[in-house]
Structure formats: structure tokens, C-alpha cells
Amino acid sequence: IPVFVKGEGCELIDAHGRRFIDGLSGLYCANLGHSYGAEIGAVAKAQMEELAYTSTWYVAHPRAAELAERIADLAPAGLERVYFTTGGGEANESMWKMVRNWHQANGQPQRTKAIARKTAYHGTSLGALSFTGIDFCRDPFLPMPIDVTHVSETNAYRHPKGDDPVAFTQALLEEMEQAILDVGPDEGALIIAAPVQNSGGCFTPHPGYWQ
Numbered sequence: 001i002p003v004f005v006k007g008e009g010c011e012l013i014d015a016h017g018r019r020f021i022d023g024l025s026g027l028y029c030a031n032l033g034h035s036y037g038a039e040i041g042a043v044a045k046a047q048m049e050e051l052a053y054t055s056t057w058y059v060a061h062p063r064a065a066e067l068a069e070r071i072a073d074l075a076p077a078g079l080e081r082v083y084f085t086t087g088g089g090e091a092n093e094s095m096w097k098m099v100r101n102w103h104q105a106n107g108q109p110q111r112t113k114a115i116a117r118k119t120a121y122h123g124t125s126l127g128a129l130s131f132t133g134i135d136f137c138r139d140p141f142l143p144m145p146i147d148v149t150h151v152s153e154t155n156a157y158r159h160p161k162g163d164d165p166v167a168f169t170q171a172l173l174e175e176m177e178q179a180i181l182d183v184g185p186d187e188g189a190l191i192i193a194a195p196v197q198n199s200g201g202c203f204t205p206h207p208g209y210w211q
Contacts, residue, residue, distance in 0.1 A: 007034025028198050029087075056084050089123025092192070096127055096146065099190045111189040113147045115179050119200035120153065122192065131192050134199065149179050153197055154205035165206040172209060 002020065006013040010033050012020045025031060032040070047063065056064050068082040083098075085091045096114075103111040116122070118133040129138055130146035133153075138144065152175055156162030161171050180188055197203040 007037075009033050009035050087123075089125050089128040092122045092128040092131060093125055095192075096131075096190075103189055108186070110187055113149070113183045113187050114189055115149050115151060115176070115183060115191045117153045117193055117197060118150045119155075120192075120194060120197055121199035149183055151175050151179050153200060154203045154209065155201060156206075166208075169206045169208050172205070 002012075002018075003015040004012045004020075005015050007022070010022055012022050012034065014020065022030065022034065025033075051061060054061050064084065068084075071082050072080050083094060085094055100112070103109060114131060116131040116133055120131070120133045121137070122128045122131040126141060126145050129141060130144040130148050132138060133150040152159070152172060154172060156165075156168050159168060159171070161167040176191070195204070
């Protein structure tokens with residue numbers, strides 16, 4: 001397998017000097033590319049010298065507060081709280097816990113089922129893997145701990161109605177409605193869907209889907 005030893009811009013360089021385009025941005029997370037090591041390192045060094053670690057469960061620290069404020073400013077109105085996690089899988093696990101807690105608090109503990117998209121990837125832990133819609137990722141660990149129904153992703157390619165945006169969107173919505181009915185309107189806890197689904201391609205739905 002390639003052993004990568006260096007990065008420049010959008011490229012990775014292996015131990016033999018061969019250059020590869022990092023088309024996936026690592027695991028969809030190297031958003032800055034690979035040319036800011038010195039800058040990031042300097043900031044990380046300054047922070048480590050000031051405060052190496054503290055939790056944000058029951059306390060706070062300036063950098064966390066600054067980041068939370070910046071995220072809240074970028075988010076739509078009404079989304080003013082930020083819960084920090086270490087990555088996507090933990091974020092989805094935390095989301096599921098919050099959803100379950102919400103329904104418990106509202107006297108609906110029977111809401112324990114979810115709807116997610118096919119080919120979507122949500123993490124390696126068993127809870128996040130339950131939402132994942134990729135069979136070869138899930139099959140070795142069946143049965144999953146969360147009852148999840150998977151519906152079509154928003155990829156028009158090869159869909160019978162994919163060349164008609166209006167008809168394609170309507171087909172997706174009808175499939176989603178049927179999934180809700182099959183799950184049970186009083187048993188469904190959540191629908192999880194990415195605004196831009198990376199796994200399988202960069203899928204964005206046609207206008208009208210989210211509304």
C-alpha cells in the first residue's frame with residue numbers, strides 16, 4: 001500500500017516520491033489541503049503551551065467559546081448551541097442520543113426507529129453504522145442495534161425518472177413518505193440525510209426536496 005510521507009496543496013507524496021491527488025480530502029475532512037502544516041503547527045504549539053486539554057462537558061475555555069460563537073453566526077437563525085465531538089461518527093452517535101432523549105422527554109419513548117439514505121456513510125461505531133446505507137460496511141456486524149430503513153439517495157444517474165428533476169424529486173418524496181408509513185408515524189424517531197451526500201458521489205437534491 002502507498003506510504004504517504006508528505007503533502008503539498010491537494011497532493012500527497014509517497015515514500016517513492018510519487019504524487020497522488022487527494023481527491024477525497026482524506027476521509028472528507030482535510031478541508032485545508034496539505035500546505036498549512038507550519039501555520040497549523042504554530043497555532044497548535046501556542047495552544048498546547050497555554051492549555052493542553054480541558055473538557056467542554058461542564059466547563060469552558062476561550063477557544064471553544066470563540067469557535068461556538070463563529071459556528072452559531074454561520075448557522076441559520078435559531079440554531080445557537082454547539083455540541084463539540086471528536087468526529088463524524090461520534091457526532092451521529094450524539095445526535096441519536098439527543099433524539100432519543102427528546103422523545104423520552106416528550107412522552108414518546110416508543111420512537112426508536114430511523115430513516116436514512118442508501119450509500120450514505122455515517123461512521124464506524126455500531127450506532128452510526130446502523131444509519132450507514134452501504135451493505136458491505138454493515139453486513140459483517142448484523143444485526144444492527146438501531147432499526148433503520150434506507151431510502152434512495154438523491155443521485156439521478158440511472159434512476160428511471162432521473163432526467164426529469166420534478167418527477168425525480170416527486171419519486172424521492174413518495175418513497176420517503178412510504179418509508180415513514182412503513183416505519184410507523186408514531187415510531188419513527190428521525191430522518192438523517194446530508195445536504196451534500198459524499199459517499200457514492202457528491203449528491204445534491206433538486207429544488208423542492210428539502211421543503
